[in-house]
Amino acid sequence: MSKLLKIYHLGSAWSCLKMLLDYLSTREDDQIIHIIFSSAHKLNEQFINKKNTVIFSKNEHSCHVLSDVICDFIANKKINHVNVHTEHRELDIGFGIVINGIINKVSLENLQCHLYDHDWSDVENRAKISSVNTVSLHYAIDSEIKRVECWLKTPSILSSLPSSSLMRNLLWHRVFNVKWHFLAYGFSSDNALLSEIYEGWMPMLVSPTKKVSLKNTLLVGKLLNLSDKNINDLCKLKNKKELIWYATGTQFLDVKSWIHNLADKIEKNPEISSVDNVIVSSKSESVFEIITSNKIIILPSWISPDYVALCCPDLLPAIEKNNKWLDNAENSNGITLCRMSQGQFLPTENDFLIDSESVHQDEWVFYMNASMGDVLYCLATLKSWKNIYKGKVIFVAHSLYREIISRCSEVDVFWPLDDIEEYQPLIKLAKKNGKYKYLMKFDWADPDLHFQKGITELLNVDFIPDEQFLRLTTTQEERKKVDDFLKENKLNEQRTVLLHTSIGSPNKTWSQENWSALADKFSQNGWRVILIGSNNNKHAHKIMPSWNDPRFVSAIDYFTPIEMITLMNACDLLVATDSGPIALAGASTIAICGIYSIVSARSRLPFRHGKLGWNAMGIDTNCHFGHCARGWDNKQFQATSGLDETHFRPITTFDYWCPNNKSYSCMKNIDADSFWKGITSFLESDSYIPKGMRVENI
Incomplete structure (x- = not known):
């Protein structure tokens, strides 16, 4: 069966x-x-x-x-x-x-x-x-x-x-x-x-031709945590002529006070005092604890207007006609459905936010709308901040980085940028209390200023190299997955190199011909080559190329970033251009060799064991403009460069920035032979620490 x-x-x-x-x-x-x-x-x-x-x-x-x-x-x-x-x-x-x-x-x-x-x-x-x-x-x-x-x-x-x-x-x-x-x-x-x-x-909407049974109407209401009173109140709506629906915008509303004020306004406003029922859809966690007046029904935000129509089929024609339940009232069969705009009859939500001086006084909001590498460098600075300041750290970033950020012990709460509107009231309170930090400045592209030093200056803490390392926790299951991968591919028997060969920002992308030639050199010299990377990126133009060479083991799209830390610790060397994996390697002990173009190696290599570039080597490549990232949003550079405005922000994005006629010659100035020579020189130097001699940051 x-x-x-x-x-x-x-x-x-x-x-x-x-x-x-x-x-x-x-x-x-x-x-x-x-x-x-x-x-x-x-x-x-x-x-x-x-x-x-x-x-x-x-x-x-x-x-x-x-x-x-x-x-x-x-x-x-x-x-x-x-x-x-x-x-x-x-x-x-x-x-x-x-x-x-x-x-x-x-x-x-x-x-x-x-x-x-x-x-x-x-x-x-x-x-x-x-x-x-x-x-x-x-x-x-x-x-x-x-x-x-x-x-x-x-x-x-x-x-x-x-x-x-x-x-x-x-x-x-x-x-x-x-x-x-x-x-x-x-x-x-x-x-x-x-x-x-x-x-x-x-x-998706409830259809008049497909009636839902009363039993299932009651059951789905119970499943959705509605009380008997909630359901009874909704079922009584069928005898009412008018209904107004309003959805509160935030979960941080003091709903009890707001509802009390709303009831008062309804009674005093002749335009709506004759309305039979008002439904308030609330995100508040205390929604079930609130006792309302006879006119107001309060529902949790996960109850749709469609469920109201299940309880009172008389509302179906109005819902069919005014599907969106947005700003303007629609009248159908004597029933008015609308969402009241802020300026009409409602008490202002901001006046009823939960008091920041009590519940949220110790909350700091760190806002970072940037790539994975920048987020990781920010996380590495938080130990210095925590050593001086007290309070809960709320980190706001792209939802792709939720798992990474949640593994940082210095972060208490993660807010995804996707839902940032929901958190605007608390962000506003954090700003008012001086506890909001926007962690991004383009003048940090100075080739002589490390990104993490720029962050510590913004956070108003001393830059202490011994504290500037990334700590992200891993689980036993994640480590087992890596161990199984290594055993399955027999990768414990030879030296292993991780190659991150991504195609993305042209000012940081090395040609696939060069990557292929470099992989050949590693293979010919007895190394096992593992291809790493992910197609799940913040920017759609950043992708991983396909490889069909049986000599190389592909781990592309196989490991999460957190699992990748364990893989790095188990391998000998990471080779990449300036990208997220090098920043992620800051949480491991793997040796690093990177190519740096629009920013310098000394401004982006990770700190480990209190040292910039510990067990790492960065090759700087540029044109006559030098490490040019600092010029993209710089008015003085723009005025003296002789370039028209199409070369600069906001017409050109940072990923496509190149003052040298967009030739991206910096990434063409180094070929596979030159990079291989630099890598072998590093591996033969005292700066290289073999896998068996590496010690984790503590």
Whole structure:
């Protein structure tokens, strides 16, 4: 008998409702195993069938861990069919790691993906794409399909795709058996290509023709942690003529005071005093503790307007007509649905933020919107800061770096830049209290100033070399994965070199011809060559080239950055251009050889054992402009260079900066022979510390 595994990766209020209704349809079927991946506070586990359902918390389990668990389930339970329910944007943000794990266990034919919109911005994005001309559309589709096909060929279950793509999120049916669930279609009717692609999509909104039973309406409400009073209040709405919906913008609101003030304003404002009911959707953690007036119903933010329509079907026509529930009121069948704008009737949220002098007075916000290397150098300075200052460190950075930052003991909380709007009230409070640090300055590109020294100056702490090293914790499971990899590829028998051969910023990219020639030299001299890197980058143009040489072992897209630290400690040498892996090597003891172009080696090599460039060698290469990074955002340089404004910020991005007619001659000035000569000279010098003699930073 074939066994089915259903996986639910709960997301927004809109998709969460539809997924849980699907779960209820098979909840009592013991032949189906269910795995639910959810934020801990959203679900009431009393209403889960524990015989066939397992819940994992998003806050406690990464997609990598979930992938391993699901693969174990498939193997141990002899699963041969899998249904995955997730938002389509999640596949290339992180959940694709889980999908890639599944297709290593079951065939593509036995995997079905139910892909959902996150919110109404997805509908708007489809509308934008539908306006693209046919030629450009075909080109974009072909490009994204090639990326996905390449991703599927990766042998590792831990690989992920390069940065999120709107087009890619609409093409998953080309790879998987997909059922689309859209809030609305979003395509223009004359776009034949996209109309053909999306034939058979399913609406996410509750349909009047597909009634949900009262039992399941109550059950899904209970699953979503609603009280009997919440559900009863919503069911009574069917007799009301008007309803106003408002979603508060932050979880840090003192909702009790805000609601009290709102009730007072409603009573005193003749424009809305006749409104029968007001629903407030709140992100506050104390949402269930608040007692409201008869007019106001307060719901947690993970309850969608669509659930309200389940409780009171009279609202369905209005929801069908005014799907977005945005700013302007729509009247249908005597029911008014709208989101009140800040300036109309509402008390200002900022006046009711949780008092910064009590709850948040010891919180510092460090903001770093930069690449992985810059983030790692920042983390390496935090010990010096912690030795002087007290308080909780909140680190804001790209979501790709969550795992790296969470392994730094000096960081207490991570906030992803993707959700930065949600945290704006606390950022505003940190600024007011003088506890906000924007950790980036372009004048740090001075070739004589180390990046970490610039950060310590900004943090107002002394630069103490002995404290300037990177500490990131690793787990036993991660170390075992590396050990297994080394044994499987018989890499413990010879000297091993890690080559990071990425194609990315042209002012830091060495040619693939040179990399190939250098790899040949290592192989001919008895070294085992391991190719490292990841296609899951902050910038989509940064990719790893394909290698087909059987002499070389590919670890591209196989290890996470944290696992890479263990691999570095087990290998002899890392060779790269100025990039994230060299900064990451600061958490290891591996020997380093790097090429530096627009910035100098002395400003970017990591500190280890209190010494800049310990067990490392950097080769500086440049043109007559020298290490030119400092000129990109420098008005004086711009005035004296004779170059027009198209060469500088913001017209040219830093990745493509080159004052020498954009020739990038600095990266062409050194060939494989020259680099090999520098490497062998380093390996024969007293600066090189062999693997058996290396000691970790403490």
